[in-house]
Amino acid sequence: MNAPSHHSEQATGILYLAIGNTSLYREVETYLPAGTRLITLESGGEAEILAKIADCHIVVAGTIKLSRAMIQAAPALQLVVHQGVGYHDTLDVAALDERGIPIAITPDGTPTTVSEHAIMLMLTACRHTAFADKELRDGRYHVNALRLKSRTLSGSVVGIIGMGRIGKATAARLRGWGVTCLYTDPVPLSPDDEILLNARRVDLDTLLSASDIVSLHVPLTDQTRAMIDAPRLARMKAGSILVNTSRGPVVDESALIDALRIGHLGAAGLDVFEREPFSEGNPLAELPNTVLTPHIAAATRDTFKHKMSGVFNNIARHLEGLPLNNRVL
Structure with missing residues (x-):
């Protein structure tokens, strides 16, 4: 038109x-x-x-x-x-x-909508609801099968990488969920904002090793491209969850697929991908521990x-x- x-x-x-x-x-x-x-x-x-x-x-x-x-x-x-x-x-x-x-x-x-989507991906990844939904539609009723895999957001440590507008909006929306919030950013929040958001600044390696859920909120630059690579994925806690609503190439997608396949990561909630549009045959689509949306966090x-x-x-x-x-x- x-x-x-x-x-x-x-x-x-x-x-x-x-x-x-x-x-x-x-x-x-x-x-x-x-x-x-x-x-x-x-x-x-x-x-x-x-x-x-x-x-x-x-x-x-x-x-x-x-x-x-x-x-x-x-x-x-x-x-x-x-x-x-x-x-x-x-x-x-x-x-x-x-x-x-x-x-x-x-x-x-944007901050409101994307932060809502990030938390939705956290919850969906924690509860494996994408897998449960598909299985139910295919006639398999997993009333007990996920009890030892699903986890509760409340009580989790959530690490936010990038505390700009969207990172801060995500932290603000997490305040009522009973989580501990860590963040890493080149620019620290003011002491008042850290208190308001109940967020503590740490370095990236500490955040990765201490967090149950890691949520990415950084722009794609030369410094952030593939910042979450195989060594950094290995630093993450066993069974932890990665959420990405920023840009796909911030994560080494091949390394992420490996970490999900071997079970080092419990799940991933992804709205963005290394190559977009998402291609048919992408291994992420075959993994039961992924939640995938087509770059619609702000849509x-x-x-x-x-x-x-x-x-x-x-x-x-x-x-x-x-x-x-x-x-x-």
Whole structure:
């Protein structure tokens, strides 16, 4: 679909760099400022993007990476607004910087939604509910089989790697669950926030060896790529659980599969993967001790509305010559 709300060729072209259906595109169009038109994708192939981006002034970055080639093909590009916060691996920041094109992110709603999803994955992994659900649908009623495998979240030590917006939101939502919260981050929380969140800062190795559940909340950078590798997985407690709602390549997926297969890890709850989309035949899908979701931790209708409001409010500010909110470049 490519049905802009404003049909004038002189209107500011806004490319939505994600694949959606007609209903989603129509929802996005309701947020368009006056004098703008929405440019949408049908296949999301490189040739289509290169052709359509040539006519755009603003990119709303979503699930497709904005590459150097795309940026070079957009001579009129003025602004990139990311609909989320994880811009490090979804934008060619260096190419945008060379052109002097600003980047703004949109944290609106993300911490709440992603932290809820992280806790859902913790609970589902603890109780092996994905396995139990599949087995029940296939006619096998495991009323007692999971009693010695399932565990209770209450009383667990939860280690949070990355105490930014989403890490802090996760810690806040864990306060009522009766857990002990550890965290590691280059920047410590204030003493007041540590008390408020009942969280204690430790180094990464200590966190891995002491936690019953490890939850990842870091951006994908050169420093975090494959930070959870085979040696660090081996440091984790036997039977512990890994939850990842950040970025797939933060974890060495092959090493994770090995750790799950041999039973060193009790389970994993994963919303992100080393290669996306998730490919048919990925061994993670065959393991009974995994809970898998297709990168939807931030994907609720409530959060989408918050995000679109934030995205297009920033675009309106840009068009009016006002400073951007949440500018990162």
